[in-house]
Every structure is written in structure tokens, then in C-alpha cells.
Amino acid sequence: MAQPVKPARTSSATAQRHRVRQDLAAAAMHLFASQGYEATTVDEIAAAAGVARRTFFRHFRSKEEAIFPDHDDTLVRVGEVLESAEPHEHPLDTVCRGITEVLRMYAEAPEVSVERYRLTREIPILREREIASVARYERLFTRYLLGHFDESAHRDGDDDPLLAEVAASAVVAAHNHVLRRWLRAGGKGDVEAQLDHAFVVIKDTFGTGIGGGRALPAAPPATVSTTGEVVIAVARTNASPAEVMRTIEKALKGA
Amino acid sequence: MAQPVKPARTSSATAQRHRVRQDLAAAAMHLFASQGYEATTVDEIAAAAGVARRTFFRHFRSKEEAIFPDHDDTLVRVGEVLESAEPHEHPLDTVCRGITEVLRMYAEAPEVSVERYRLTREIPILREREIASVARYERLFTRYLLGHFDESAHRDGDDDPLLAEVAASAVVAAHNHVLRRWLRAGGKGDVEAQLDHAFVVIKDTFGTGIGGGRALPAAPPATVSTTGEVVIAVARTNASPAEVMRTIEKALKGA
DNA sequence: TGCCGGGTGGCACCGCGTGCCATACCGTGA
DNA sequence: TCACGGTATGGCACGCGGTGCCACCCGGCA
16 A cells, blocks of 8 residues: 555556545545554655655645545535526525535545544544535535525515525535534445435424425425316415425426 | 833733733734735744744744634633523523624724734635634534523424534524624624624524524515415416416516 | 742744756657 | 657755743742
């Protein structure tokens, strides 16, 4: 593992660069886990990956970043998810799909995520680093909601920015909670389903606001007849127009 | 300002230590604002405050911390607010009083807060530092809510930890929003009243959940009909779903 | 007067992060 | 096949943040 890795013959230059980056990240994780974060120098990481110290900093801006090699790419992917959302989708649902993308990144390598979680709990610097990374997603969501709340039906006046920030924060908090619980459990189980369930719980609890989406109880929110007519009855009126719209849309799609 | 400050005669040793700390913080703020953060070395800060470089690190753990000298004390004070809360008070209200304590810290020195805000927007390291500081309050609130939700009347089963985290996050998000808006406005106006208003808005919007305390208004602003029900009939079904949506939306807005 | 403890100054040291330049490698075109 | 330009790398030096260590000063106390 600490040996310099010979280049694979089939790799191009950019693939080789990716390989070096992955080797560095793996070496860093291994050394941090085995001998501690502070006791590990960048020189050791570089040596373990078979490259020079200077090369390490060409791949990672700092020593801490070697533990979170995927946040930058994930942030871009989440941004693409938001940009490519269908115009009819409720902005909050879009944001939920966005944060799910983040969760998926963790879930793709459970053992690495669990070990990294152990480190971030012990080393304050790493903890702050991760908090800062998650805050970037939250800012992205807040900006997105800010730009899409006014397109939606509901109209809360000057409180939209506040609600956008609170909503983004709530979605991220749900993600954090589900993720950490999953990590504490050792990375076992379908974490993505757990996050969806958390969204349902939140929408059930706070749903009368801008949460939307949850089917109204007791009576199906929308019934579609086969006679060439559509009759939609919404029982609860204190739902926002946006929620009404979204519920109707779901029913239309199901028909 | 860069001169070594002579000790006041009436000050004890500990008061003198506080004075040195304040001088260092003031010198740091002044230098950061005048010549930039990265361009300012700890040696310069110490020299401007009339002490040795080593003394700087006896008062602040790092260079960044010199800009946020009050977060540690404030965190302790917020903890005391939570601990000394009356048992009858709703936990969420207690947490709101806690975050208000944080806001008050900023509001006590508006010009310093505004200048610091300008710096934190430009220097990523300082931004991350502040995010980490605020996250500490959020963690404190989450733990508090976790320990006090079961004492409350409502009972949501295993979802309490999730709701605690989301609620704490929402309160902090509201604080962040109000604070930043106030800072962008130059630190003018009654920011504490604005925060209280934000709490009202949030409780009105999400109030049916664990928001507690605040009674839901008879008809939320999003109310569509006065009968408590909305019935929408769309005659033609072979219209595209998008057209149906537009028609419904029009009807909702007209109501 | 001697002692004691906390704050300080000064020094040395480690390690992170960056700038700079020479070098090796790879793909491209003649 | 060779030359060439762009790119990743190695190696070196430097600045600076942060820490450990020791000597010093100074106020309190017997």
C-alpha cells in the first residue's frame, strides 16, 4: 500500500491523475485511522502514495481536504440536479432530491464513511471542515428556493427569504440526522429510504406551511373520473395553493 | 492605537489580562480591515497591541479567533439560559431565548459586527470559522430539545430526535437570516424585534407541528375558500396536464 | 527577606501551504 | 521518426501559524 504505484498501461493522462488523487486519499485515510490525524504529516501521506509532497497539494488544497475528496464534485452534481429540475416540481422536492444526492455519496462507500465519521468526531478541525462543506449545500439550496418560491403559487410577501432559509436548513438538518444515525449504526441499512421517511415525517409535522406534497388524509385529494371529466376535491383548505397544486399534479400523473 | 497601553492603576491582574485581550482583538480587527486578513501576520497584531507574539496565542487559540472573541463566552451564557429555564416554558421558546442571546452579542457592537461581516464574506477561512461557531449553538439546542421533548405533552415516538434537530436548525436559520439582513443594512434598526417577528412567522407557517405555544390563526394567509373546502371541476380531460394545471392555478388565484 | 504562582518575553522547533524552476511525460503535427 | 507545446511532477526554498520550553518580572504572603 505504501509502495509507489506503477501506472496502469490502459490509463490516459487524466485517468492517471485521478488514480494519483485516489491513492492519496486512500493513503491519508489509512494513516489518519492508524496513527491519528495530527500525528500524520503530509510528507508521510505523499510517501505512502508514492508521490512527492508538492504533488499532494496539487490534488488537495489542504491536509483536511484529503478526507473529503468528493464534496466538490458532489456540490457540482447537486447544482446540476437543481438546474435540470422540471418546472412543475415543487422547489422543496427538488431540494430534497438534491440533498439525497449528497447522502448517496456517503452511502456509496459505507465503510469509508463510517471510519471518516469516527475521525470527524474526534478531531475538531475535521468536524469544522465537514460542517463547512454541508453549509455549502445549504447555501445552494437557499439560493435555489429564493429564486423559485416566487414562481410558485403561494405568496408570503417579504417573508419568503426567511422561509427559504429555514426550509433549506430543515432539509439539511434532516439529512444530517439520518446520515449520522446511519453512520453510528455502522453504515448498515437503506439510508436513502430512511431519508425519504424523514422527509415524510417533516412534511407531516410542518406540512401545513410550504412543505406541501403529502397526500391529504381521510379523503383522496384528487379523484379522476373515467367519463372524460376530471373532478378534484381538496378537503383541507389551510394548505397553501402551492401544496394544492402539487397534490393535484401528483394525482394527474397517477391517472 | 499601535502604542503599548499603560496599565490602568485601578486594575487587578485579571482585569489587566482582559485589557490585553481586548487590545489584541481591536488591533486584529483594525489591521484586518485596513490591510487584509492574509496580509496581516500575528507578529503585527501583537506589535500593534504592544505585546509579544507568544502572548497573542495565550489569549487566542488561532489567528482567526481574534475576530470572534465573544463566541466562547456567549456559548456558556446560552447554556446557562437553557439550564435556568422554567420547567413550564416550552422548550422551543427556551431555545429561541437562547439564540436571542447570541443575536444580542452581535447587536451590542453594531459597527464591529458590520465590519466583521464584511471580512467574513470575503475570507473563506473566516466564513467557515463563523459557521462552525454557529454550529456549536445548534448542537447545544439540539441536545437540549432532545432532553426536553419527552417531558413535553406531545409524543411522536422515534421521530423526536429528528424533529429536535430540525427545530434547532430552523431556529438557528431564522437567527442567521435576521442577523445577516441586519448586518447588510449596516446594523441599523431593532434586530431583536426582527428576530421575534421571524419566530412568529415561522410558528405561523409551521405551527401545527411541534411549534407549540403559538395558536394557529383561524385562516392562514394561504386560505383559498371560506367554506373550508375547495372543489375544482375541470370539464375537458383530453387537455394536457399542463393546461389543466394552469386552469386550476388560475382558479386558485382568483379565489 | 525569601518564597510562590501567574502572566509575560524570547527563543527554537515543527509542519502546513505556496512560489518557482527544472524535468519527464504525453499527445499532436510535420 | 523527430520535434514541439502543454501538463503533471519533483525538488527546493521561504513565510508564517502554532507550540514547547525556559527565564524573567511582579504582586501577594509568611
